[in-house]
Amino acid sequence: MDTASTGQHRIGAGRGAPDSDQCPLVAPGFWDAVPIRAALSNRHMGKVIAAYRAHPAHPRPISQAQMGRWVGITQGQLSRIENGPPIKYLDRLVQWATLLTIPADLLWFQLPGQAPRAVPAAIPATAPAAGPFRLVRITDASGDEDPDLAAVRAFRSADQSLGGGHLYTAVIDYLHTDIAPRLFGGDQRGDARSLFTAAAGLTEMAGWMAHDAGHDRQADQHFRRALDLAVVGRDHHLHVHVLASLSHLSLHRRKPDAALGYAHDAEMALSRAGRNPELTARIYALQARAHAAQHQPGHAHRLLDQAARTLEAPAEPVASPWASHFDQASLASDAARCLRTVGDLPAAARNAHRIIGLRPVGTRSHAFAQLSLAAILTAQGHPDHACVVATKVLDSISTMNSHQLTLQLHGLDHQLRPYLTNRMVGQFVDRLTAVIHERASMHRTAAIT
Structure with missing residues (x-):
């Protein structure tokens, strides 16, 4: 039979x-x-x-x-x-x-000869308690939207709630199982240029998630590959965006000279790619942070002012859809870091408050802003207030696998140690220590291999 x-x-x-x-x-x-x-x-x-x-x-x-x-x-x-x-x-x-x-x-990858898999859509904010899990819910792309672009947007949305430590593997899987067969196999869907651009956008995203997971060497490799792919895809604004990402990574690695070099390269590339206020403002903000790290507060303040004025300009022409938006909250985030570096704590605190008001509760950027404010308050001699602010963070990040958040928690712990005789601070630091220990276990479980 x-x-x-x-x-x-x-x-x-x-x-x-x-x-x-x-x-x-x-x-x-x-x-x-x-x-x-x-x-x-x-x-x-x-x-x-x-x-x-x-x-x-x-x-x-x-x-x-x-x-x-x-x-x-x-x-x-x-x-x-x-x-x-x-x-x-x-x-x-x-x-x-x-x-x-x-x-x-039932598979998480595409078999040869099968129709393309549906696009991952936004996922619930609450992740499973532990262990590996399917990070995206599979649904159809809406309308005529490019499926790879829809995937990037879905991953970005999930990243804000879950963190790069959870999502890095999912993005790499998408590159291996959806993009690579079309780039290097017999699948001829789509034109080659747009496919290289999609590969560049997703590879850059993998770099950001590797960075968030605490793996900066892998992040650097992803960014450099994305830069080459963007050149082949001829998406000039995405090329500028990746140069800005390399500048940000250099700042995190305490290499302000390299960061300034990438930012200047991005500025030159943008002059050839066509004006865009968001990208221009991002470049100015990165240059400001680099000058602040080089102990040049005058240059830093001037460039922050330029970034603010530029971002108020009309948003035309539209940048590459593969580049993430740089909005008022993004500028406030860079400004808060820059102003803390040059010692202007009141202005840094104002920018941290601004981010908290603009970003949704429960997202990584909101948590970053709260921890930044707590660190500023501690530096200003207000550890009680800092503990109140930081307690809200501990209540909201239990499933957020972000090594960068954990680094900020370590920094706050170090700042609060001189105030341990304060009962409120002592109780908070006890809880903070336990959370840091739990997060170390989370990072080991989701380690990038």
Whole structure:
């Protein structure tokens, strides 16, 4: 009888029972078992294989040795696949998915010859408590929107609530399974230039998420690759945007000379790409931060004023849709950092308050602003007020995997230590220490490999 008419799926032609030399048949409901669904959700093919072998639909569990014989590997090799890190290479994932005939709609990657996967849309703000999980809910792109651009927007939205430590792997998976087959495989959908631009935008996003996860060397590599891809894609505003990202990363790595160089390169590139107020304001703000780090407060103040005036100009022409917006809250964030560096704490505090008023509660940028304000208040000799502000942060970031947030928590902890005789400060620091310890465990669990 034809297997299609019975609702069964063969793993291999002519294959039979578990104790034979061939894979068994499985019914459609086979894939609804909780252990298999959990393994698929965790994106770990080795765990999928283990759950497959132990499935109660088999007359008896399939041994590793038996499964190994079916695929031509040893029991030890299969054990390492099942118990080791997740398989990252697309060709191996496709081999296992094809062998086990896993339905395509359950996979986190695209099989050759299948229609493009739907685009990840915005996800709920609350993440699962622990462990790997599917970070995006799959829905259709709206209207005629480019699916890759829709994916970038969805990842950006999720990033604000979850942090780069959780989302980095999801972005890399999208690059490997959705972009790479179109760039280097036989899939000819779309024109080459727009595809390179999509690769540049997503690669830059991967750089930001690596940076947020505390992996600046990987971030630098991603930014440099994105720069080359943007050149091939001829998206000049995206090219400027990536240069600005490299400037920001250099500032974080305490390399103000390099940061200023990238910012000047971005300014020159923008002069050739066409005027855009948002990008111009971002460049001025980065130059201001670099001059502040070089102990040149006059230059820093002047450039911040230029950035503010520029951002008030009409927003035409529109920059690349792949470049993230630089708005009033973005400028206030750069200004607060710059003004803290030059010692203008009252002005820095005003900018931190401005960000808190502009960014939604529960987002990373809102938490950054609150911690910045707490640090400023402590420096001004108001540790009680700082603890009140920072307590709100601790209540809102339990599922936000951002190493940069954790660094700010460490900095605040160091600032508050001289005030431990203050009862309120002592109680807050005890809680802060516990939160930092919990976050260290979170970062280890979601470490970038």
